Amino acid sequence: MEKFVRLKAVAAPLLRSNIDTDVIIPSREMKGVTKTGLSVGMFANWRYTDVPARVANPEFVLNRVPYDKAQILLAGENFGCGSSREHAVWAMKEWGFRAVIAPSFGAIYYGNCVRNGILPVVLPDAVVRAIAAWVEQNPAGNQVEIDLPSQTVHAAGAAHAFKIGEADKDMLLEGLDPIGVTLKKDNAIQAFEARDRAQRPWVYI
């Protein structure tokens, strides 16, 4: 998995609440049984005026310079709610996003980000809006800087601290393979099963 340590990049404001994963990657854009080739379908219903013909909607933020090179997305509360589809994260990663800053996230989407090297940053709604307003003054120049080791976002003339779970932080910083990490605890899993089998035999069909 790709590591995330720090990043200074163009941030694109998409300040709406409850942007769901059906919006991020519509079902119709998930055509194959793979993780790739999804970025062209990202935000398809907002990004194109004619979806099948891929006619870009000039109004949509990610179609405008310099936001078309954004690596950070600024969003409203509950970003990535809805369907569990990891395709939402695969599409955003493939497109070039490395971080999303929002007041809150859909829980499954949040976990999917961490497992794909995208950093989800939780900051209060007012702070996200202040950063967005600052970015809009000079989108190419006013780049947002995120430092994961110190858990800080530098933007709008201030340092904003954010929280992240230690396990998630380590996974992102080290680019670890979570299955490999867990398999090192095989003894503990076996011990649990032995104990549990006696207590809840109906689990072990």
Added chain:
Amino acid sequence: MGRSLIDKLWDSHVVADLGDGAALLYIDRIFLHERTGSVSLQELKKAGRKVRHKEHVFVTMDHIVDTFPGRGDKTLMPTGTAFITATRAAAIEAGLNLFDVTDERQGIVHVVSAEQGITLPGFTQVCPDSHTCTLGALGALAWGIGSSEGEHALATKTLAVTKPKTMRITFNGTLGHGVTSKDMILHLIGKYGAAGGSGYAITFTGPAIASLPQENRFTICNMAVEFGAFSGVIPPDDITFAYIKGRPYAPRGADFDKAVAAWRELKDDADAVYDREIVVDCADIVPTVTWGTSPGHALRIDGTVPDPAAAPDATTRASMEKALEYMDVKPGQKLEGLPIDAVFIGSCTNSRLSDLRAAAAIVKGKKIASSLKKAVIVPGSTQVKRAAEREGLHEIFTAAGFEWRESGCSMCFNAGGESMGDKWRVVSSTNRNFENRQGPKTRTHLASPTTVAASALMGAIADVRKLG
């Protein structure tokens, strides 16, 4: 300090403490479907890893498979067949329990998992599908995950999870005439917002929950994720145990009795402490329909569409304005009487036998409005379909003018196969009114199956209470 139901479910599955509130949790059951399941299985194979307990892993075909009578592997969705055949091949190769397209146990994943007795009280269960929380209604901690976490669960039988905060939602009082468990959950989400449960695992409890039949409880937990919650659970009781008894994968005889004795402990201790408490009085709940593009945009059937001018902040206002435009409704407008193009009864929210019975009772001997372009009923499982047909419900529906389908997710979502039409206004018993969810620019109004049935008769959004 006493422990809550959620604490008990959590504690009994901790394999290792990972610090900072996180733990490696044992996962009792894993379910996969053809939409997201094959990716997990393929990636696992690519990495040279094996499924740890294949007998604990179940696979069904529901999301992409067509629901037309006589369906097979061929789908209206152009690349759909590949999802079905890839999932089948991967499931067979890994030796998993497969409920294939023509299997009598086939159906929507969260419907069949309960119906077959696969999910039991006290279990942890995951599926790469956000509505896995439905199964919390059996007193299990069940939640949706992504494909990568699916791969992790398959390989290790565990997941690393940070313990969510806990919330208890107590429903007091009794439900009024025409009010269902769907209205209870829509009312809650409408009042506290689609992010109201964000960061929490929720226990739904109180007299109004305890008096719900088991099937109607699934509807409540199903939409916990639409409330932003990690999951939702309902303390199991005698209604739950009676529901489980005799189901194919449930323990039998003395084993069942032993299990029930353990399951009786799955409740809040008297002094259990939650991080947040919400109390809802069911006297405040009437049939509820959504007006916008988030389940949080829920409205009393006798209410009016809210005005974004009253929104607390700019982000909310912008979201509301976008929803008004998409749905083609205006602030101050009543939903009741709004003409509709189509209706849909189905999905893991409301497609069980009791849902179909309730809808049939409303349309029996009547005809749906001739203005409707589509009216479809999709049973939640092949078993539900068989049971409904034994009672003659299918004849009531077809005589009224509905299409009667094979089981599956169908038009709960639009994957590029069958869908509702461009800009159609649809009243639907499903759980998501997201943009384009049921079809291109389709305008979805979420409601209970009885409200859907009543609206089908009127050809407009209807107040089911006025049908007598």
